[in-house]
Amino acid sequence: SLVCCGPALIERVKRSGGRLIPVDSEHSAIFQVFPAGAPERVSKLVLTASGGPFRTLPRAAMTRITPEQAVAHPNWSMGAKISVDSATMANKGLELIEAAYLFEMPEGRVDVVVHPESIIHSLVEYVDGSTLAQMGAPDMRTPIACALSWPDRLAWPAPKLDLAALGRLTFEAPDEDRFPALRLAREALATGGIAPIVFNAANEVAALAFLDRRLGFLNIAAVVADTLEKATGAGASCGSDDACETALAVDAQARRIAGDVIASLNIAA
Structure with missing residues (x-):
């Protein structure tokens, strides 16, 4: 909903006097340390990414990746399609788009850092140089509990952090040459309009084709990328009154284009 109709959805929420409380761990982390009443105090959002199962795999070896390998995430237990998105880092691209819409932050002020341990779930950098982070075990029950009880805190037997046992937390920049989906998502966000819808639809079609063994991982x-280039009106605006209708139409068009691109690749092979 956020990727495809983000600006319209945010506008509807404001118009109704409501408030969006995110559940996804990265956006929940930002939400918990973001100054909702004073966004001008924030200089940057930083989403953390585990890097997936192929973080250190050379690109040449990625041509042999199988669906079974791609769904074996090192930290999180997720469905097959989302696990593939994590392996390609497309999921972090989608989360980047969502964060920009949720917190009304331009693309250039949303960063991604690879954090293999998945203990820090995201960070907010303030204009005075302070950076606040939300930490916790990689367990979705914690952000769900936060969303259900906010602004209170729900007491439950949550997994606790043992920092001494963890020993160290590590960080590195994402490699967008080996994981170009992150760059494509950023470009779609910068283009705006319907481009994020096209990105989402094409990625879903391609990821499912990979799981069906009709498409290579790379x-x-x-x-x-090919679908984003071929989709018509990729930068066109998506008005609030017809956002859902536009999103559905663009989604259908992008899926057709992506399917044709996959068919052409298979014919060439």
Whole structure:
């Protein structure tokens, strides 16, 4: 909903006097340390990414990746499609788009850092140089409990952090040459309009084709890039009154284009 109709959805929420409380761990982390009443105090959002199961794998070896390998996430237990998105880092691209919309932050002020331990779930950098982080075990029950009880805190037998046992937390910049989906998502966000809808639809079609063994792992991002290039009106605006209708129409068009791109790749092979 946020990726495809983010600005319209945020506008509807404001118009109704409501408030969006995110559940996804990264956005929940930002929400918990973001000054909702004073966004001008924030200089940057930083989303953390585990890096997935292929964080250190050379690009040449990625041509042999199987669906079974891609769904074996090192930290989180997720469905097959989301696990593939984590392996390509497309999920972090989608989260980047969502964060920009949720917290009304321009693309250039949303960063991604790879944090393999998945203990820090995201950070907010303030204009005075302070950076606040939300930490916790990689367990979705914690952000769900936060959303259900906010602004209170729900007491439950949550997994606790043992920092001494963890020993160290590590960070590195994402490699967008090996994981181009992150760059494509950023470009779609910068283009705006319907481009994020196209990115989402094409990535879903390509990821499912990979799981069906009809597409190679490295070709997932290639299909998304080709679809973004071929989709008509990728920068067109999506008005609030017809946002859902526009999103559905663009989604259908992008899926057709992505399917044609996959078919052409298979014919060429």
